[in-house]
Amino acid sequence: MTTTQPFRTAAILLTAALACAACSSSRNDAETKAAIAELETAVAAAKAEVQRLKDIDDLENLAGIYGHYVDKSRHDDVADLFAPNGVVEILGRGVYIGQDRVREYMRNLTPGNVGPRDGSLFNHMHLQPIIDIAPDGKTAYARSRLFVMFGIMNTNAQWGDGIYENVFVKQDGIWKLDYLHGYQTFYTNYEDGWAKKASAIFAPYARLPPDRPQSVPYDPYPAAYAPPFHYKNPVSGRADHYADPTWHDTQPK
Amino acid sequence: MRSKHFACLGITAALASFAALVLGQSASDSTARVAALRTRLANVTTRTTRVDDINRIENLQGSYGYYTDKMLWDEVVDLFADGGTLEIGPSGVYVGKDSIRKYLLSLSGGKQGPLPGVLNDHFEEQPIVTVASDGQSAKGRWRLMLMTGVAGSGSGGNWGEGVYENEYLKQGGVWKISKLHWYANFIAPYEGGWLNADKKAIDEYALGKGVMPDRPQSESYEPYPGVFVPPFHYKNPVSGQ
Numbered sequence: 001m002t003t004t005q006p007f008r009t010a011a012i013l014l015t016a017a018l019a020c021a022a023c024s025s026s027r028n029d030a031e032t033k034a035a036i037a038e039l040e041t042a043v044a045a046a047k048a049e050v051q052r053l054k055d056i057d058d059l060e061n062l063a064g065i066y067g068h069y070v071d072k073s074r075h076d077d078v079a080d081l082f083a084p085n086g087v088v089e090i091l092g093r094g095v096y097i098g099q100d101r102v103r104e105y106m107r108n109l110t111p112g113n114v115g116p117r118d119g120s121l122f123n124h125m126h127l128q129p130i131i132d133i134a135p136d137g138k139t140a141y142a143r144s145r146l147f148v149m150f151g152i153m154n155t156n157a158q159w160g161d162g163i164y165e166n167v168f169v170k171q172d173g174i175w176k177l178d179y180l181h182g183y184q185t186f187y188t189n190y191e192d193g194w195a196k197k198a199s200a201i202f203a204p205y206a207r208l209p210p211d212r213p214q215s216v217p218y219d220p221y222p223a224a225y226a227p228p229f230h231y232k233n234p235v236s237g238r239a240d241h242y243a244d245p246t247w248h249d250t251q252p253k
Numbered sequence: 254m255r256s257k258h259f260a261c262l263g264i265t266a267a268l269a270s271f272a273a274l275v276l277g278q279s280a281s282d283s284t285a286r287v288a289a290l291r292t293r294l295a296n297v298t299t300r301t302t303r304v305d306d307i308n309r310i311e312n313l314q315g316s317y318g319y320y321t322d323k324m325l326w327d328e329v330v331d332l333f334a335d336g337g338t339l340e341i342g343p344s345g346v347y348v349g350k351d352s353i354r355k356y357l358l359s360l361s362g363g364k365q366g367p368l369p370g371v372l373n374d375h376f377e378e379q380p381i382v383t384v385a386s387d388g389q390s391a392k393g394r395w396r397l398m399l400m401t402g403v404a405g406s407g408s409g410g411n412w413g414e415g416v417y418e419n420e421y422l423k424q425g426g427v428w429k430i431s432k433l434h435w436y437a438n439f440i441a442p443y444e445g446g447w448l449n450a451d452k453k454a455i456d457e458y459a460l461g462k463g464v465m466p467d468r469p470q471s472e473s474y475e476p477y478p479g480v481f482v483p484p485f486h487y488k489n490p491v492s493g494q
Binding site: 028031032036039042046049050053056127128129130131141143145147158160161163164165173187192194196197198221222223224225226229231233234235236238242247248251253 | 259281284287290291294297298301305308309312313315316318319322323325328331332333342363364365366367368369370371372374376377400402404405406407408409410427428429443444455481
């Protein structure tokens with residue numbers, strides 16, 4: 001008894017100490033697990049945000065690349081930027097549906113020729129992009145300004161001005177043009193200037209009729225028209241109510 | 254005996270504290286690693302927020318241009334913070350949304366929305382946006398290219414160009430314009446272009462019609478062909494000078 005008692009006491013104390021340590025350890029474990037779970041959620045959110053920011057850069061590049069290819073009449077490169085069901089609608093030309101039709105439309109701009117030609121200037125500057133990505137990260141909308149310098153040496157030079165409201169779709173991780181919609185503000189001869197003589201809206205090509213007529217009928221400058229905005233006012237959050245034709249009736253005459 | 258007893262208790266205590274130490278150390282080690290990860294993630298989030306801030310400010314100023322194109326003045330005014338200021342070349346300073354609204358409406362005869370024959374294109378280009386370290390304010394330098402005109406006026410229109418040095422505030426998580434300041438460089442008739450730059454054309458473009466600013470022009474300078482460099486809000490990004 002005298003020999004075993006100290007060991008029994010020691011054993012009890014040891015058990016108690018271990019139990020105590022284990023109990024504090026399991027509390028710590030639970031806290032650590034909760035903290036890790038919280039970190040995992042925060043990392044996933046940060047990763048999604050980084051992806052969204054990267055997408056905006058990719059979309060800016062895609063819109064810019066379109067312009068650079070159009071400059072040089074690289075019609076097949078342009079068509080390749082479109083999704084299989086992609087649509088092009090430019091000015092008064094009408095609507096061409098599907099990548100094959102987009103390719104036909106582009107090639108039709110310079111029949112029988114792909115690539116830059118001597119004496120031809122076809123600069124398409126894409127400026128001032130406002131890009132918004134849908135919450136699912138698969139669809140995006142961009143407004144941008146088109147500024148055109150068009151010319152055929154010793155024949156004709158023009159300024160062009162317009163607005164794009166384009167839609168993009170992400171397929172297999174790659175952003176593609178889903179609906180390219182160009183609104184003409186004006187085309188004018190270099191000699192005249194826009195306020196002296198602006199061209200009427202383009203007509204559909206007789207040699208390549210569109211799949212359907214232009215989706216929004218309007219007259220270009222000098223008529224008054226505001227292409228609809230895909231975005232809400234970034235501060236007030238108010239939707240684009242100018243697209244409603246009755247809005248103009250509410251304005252002071 | 255007693256010594257043996259105490260020796261036993263001593264060993265027990267040592268074992269117990271060792272156990273507590275081992276288990277406790279691993280717990281505090283994890284806690285430290287979790288805390289370090291939280292800090293690292295917070296740094297990443299600060300940087301994504303900064304990039305998002307720059308995008309939003311670019312969209313804000315881009316929207317200012319698109320709305321101004323079409324003289325959608327209600328939308329333009331909504332982009333400003335309360336107490337925000339607007340100064341366009343020699344216009345003087347308009348302070349607050351009410352003043353800014355009166356000024357803008359005065360430019361288009363009290364009407365808003367696109368008007369037949371009127372071109373008012375404001376290209377907002379080449380942004381240099383710098384967000385303050387607290388992420389609550391920012392400055393932006395931009396280039397404005399103008400294409401304006403009235404159809405049938407006899408002229409082909411006007412070219413215009415100049416630089417903004419603007420300021421922005423983040424309020425309730427939303428970026429707003431707190432100071433819009435455009436330094437006119439030139440406005441010139443289409444015919445002859447900047448060869449015929451005309452200060453009177455700047456006055457005609459910029460001065461309010463029948464409204465007075467709240468403060469006089471904040472800086473006087475000679476537009477083109479005079480020499481003036483609008484002050485840069487930023488240091489040379491490479492030399493730091």
